[in-house]
Amino acid sequence: MIEIKDKKDCCGCSACVSKCPAKCIELKEDEEGFLYPEVNKVLCMDCSLCEKVCPTISGEFENDRRPLASYIAYAEDLSVRLESSSGGLFSLFAENIIVNGGIVFGAAFDSDWTVRHTAVDLKNELNRLRGSKYMQSRIENTYKEAEKFLKSGRKVLFSGTACQVAGLKTYLGKDYENLYTIDVLCHGVPSQRVWKLYLEEQEKRNDSHVKMVSFRWKNTGWKNYSLKLDFMNETSYSCVYNKDSYMRLFLSDICLRPSCYRCHFKGLCRPSDVTLGDCWGIENHSPEMDDDKGVSVILIHTEKGKTMREAIYDLCRWKSEAVDVILPKTADSRKSVKEPIYRGAFFRTLQLGGGVFRVLLSMLSSLVIRD
Numbered sequence: 001m002i003e004i005k006d007k008k009d010c011c012g013c014s015a016c017v018s019k020c021p022a023k024c025i026e027l028k029e030d031e032e033g034f035l036y037p038e039v040n041k042v043l044c045m046d047c048s049l050c051e052k053v054c055p056t057i058s059g060e061f062e063n064d065r066r067p068l069a070s071y072i073a074y075a076e077d078l079s080v081r082l083e084s085s086s087g088g089l090f091s092l093f094a095e096n097i098i099v100n101g102g103i104v105f106g107a108a109f110d111s112d113w114t115v116r117h118t119a120v121d122l123k124n125e126l127n128r129l130r131g132s133k134y135m136q137s138r139i140e141n142t143y144k145e146a147e148k149f150l151k152s153g154r155k156v157l158f159s160g161t162a163c164q165v166a167g168l169k170t171y172l173g174k175d176y177e178n179l180y181t182i183d184v185l186c187h188g189v190p191s192q193r194v195w196k197l198y199l200e201e202q203e204k205r206n207d208s209h210v211k212m213v214s215f216r217w218k219n220t221g222w223k224n225y226s227l228k229l230d231f232m233n234e235t236s237y238s239c240v241y242n243k244d245s246y247m248r249l250f251l252s253d254i255c256l257r258p259s260c261y262r263c264h265f266k267g268l269c270r271p272s273d274v275t276l277g278d279c280w281g282i283e284n285h286s287p288e289m290d291d292d293k294g295v296s297v298i299l300i301h302t303e304k305g306k307t308m309r310e311a312i313y314d315l316c317r318w319k320s321e322a323v324d325v326i327l328p329k330t331a332d333s334r335k336s337v338k339e340p341i342y343r344g345a346f347f348r349t350l351q352l353g354g355g356v357f358r359v360l361l362s363m364l365s366s367l368v369i370r371d
C-alpha cells in the first residue's frame with residue numbers, strides 16, 4: 001500500500017486514489033495546504049495497485065529522449081492570444097478537439113476560487129480552462145471521467161502539469177488512440193492555502209468579493225504581465241508580476257509543493273504529446289516574432305503531437321527553432337528548482353494564522369525572484 005515517507009516523493013496527482021478498487025484511499029490536506037493520499041488500512045486489500053500506478057514509483061517517465069520537434073508560435077487570433085498566458089496555442093488545440101466531437105480536461109476556477117480539473121465540451125466554455133492559474137489544481141475524479149469517455153470512443157484532450165499527465169497515463173495503464181495530452185512547462189505549483197489567504201486579504205482590503213482573476217493580464221505587456229482582480233463592487237486591483245505579493249511568493253519558489261524541488265517529470269522528454277510554455281528570451285533569438293503579446297514554446301513528443309500541430313497549423317504563426325535555443329539548459333522547466341532555505345519558516349509562519357499577510361509582506365522584501 002502507498003505510504004508517503006518523504007513528501008518529495010508524492011506529486012499529488014491522485015492516480016492512487018482513482019485506481020484503488022477498495023476505495024480506501026483519500027486525499028487529505030496537510031498543514032501547508034497540499035493534498036496527500038491516506039490509506040484506510042482496515043479496508044485495504046493489499047493489492048498494490050496504488051503503488052503500480054504511482055508515476056513517481058513507476059519511474060517510467062524518466063529518460064533522456066529529446067522532443068521530435070520544437071517550435072515557437074502564436075495564435076493569429078489576437079483576442080485568443082490576449083486572453084491566454086502565452087501564445088494561445090492551448091485554446092486552438094482544445095477547439096479542434098471540441099469541433100470534432102471531443103471533450104477537453106483542464107484546470108478551472110470553481111465558485112470559491114479553488115482550482116480543480118474539469119471537463120468542457122462546448123467552445124463557449126473553453127474560457128474556463130484558458131489561462132494559467134498559479135497553484136496546484138485538484139484532479140478530483142477527472143482521471144475516471146476521462147477513462148469513461150475514452151472507452152466510449154470519444155476524443156479526449158487532457159491538459160495539466162507533466163505530473164498530472166503522467167498520473168493519468170499510469171492510471172489508464174494502456175494507450176488510447178483517442179487520447180491527446182498537453183502539459184504546460186511548470187517550475188512548480190504553490191499551495192492553494194497560500195492563494196486563499198492572499199485572496200482573503202485582498203477581499204478584506206477592497207471590502208468586496210472577487211468576481212474575476214487573471215494571473216496573466218497583458219495590458220502591461222506579456223513580458224511585464226500583471227495579476228488582475230475585479231471585485232463585485234466594481235473596483236479592480238492590478239499589479240505587475242514582480243511587485244504583487246502572491247506572484248513574488250510563487251516566483252521565489254518558497255511556497256511550492258515539496259515534490260517540485262525533486263520533480264521527476266521535467267526535462268525535455270515529457271509524458272505528453274505536446275508541451276506548451278512561454279517563450280521567455282524570445283528577443284535574443286527571434287525578435288521578428290516578438291510583439292510583447294505572448295509567444296509560446298511548443299515541444300512535440302509523439303507522432304500524435306505532430307498531427308495535433310498539423311490540425312491547427314493554419315491558425316498560427318510558426319517558427320521552427322532548436323530546443324536548446326528556446327529552452328536553455330539552465331531553464332527552470334528543464335531541472336527542478338532549488339528549495340529556498342527559508343521555506344520551512346515560511347510555512348510555519350503561515351500556520352500561526354492571524355496577521356499572516358502582513359508577515360508575508362515583510363518577508364517578501366528579502367525574497368529573490370526570477371525575471
Ligand SMILES: Cc1cc2nc3c(=O)[nH]c(=O)nc-3n(C[C@H](O)[C@H](O)[C@H](O)COP(=O)(O)OP(=O)(O)OC[C@H]3O[C@@H](n4cnc5c(N)ncnc54)[C@H](O)[C@@H]3O)c2cc1C
Pocket residue numbers: 083084085086087088089090091105106107115129130131132133134135136137159160161182184185186187188189190276277278279280296332333
Ligand atoms: C503552475 C504553473 C507554472 C508554470 N510555470 C511555467 C514556467 O516556469 N515557464 C513557462 O514557460 N511556462 C510556465 N507555465 C505555463 C504557461 O503559464 C502557460 O500555461 C502555457 O504557456 C500555455 O499557455 P497558452 O497561452 O497556450 O494557454 P493558456 O490558455 O494560457 O493555458 C491553459 C492551459 O494551462 C492549464 N493550466 C492552467 N492552470 C493550471 C494549473 N494550475 N495546473 C495545471 N494546468 C493548468 C490548462 O489546463 C490549460 O491546459 C506554468 C503554468 C502553470 C499552471
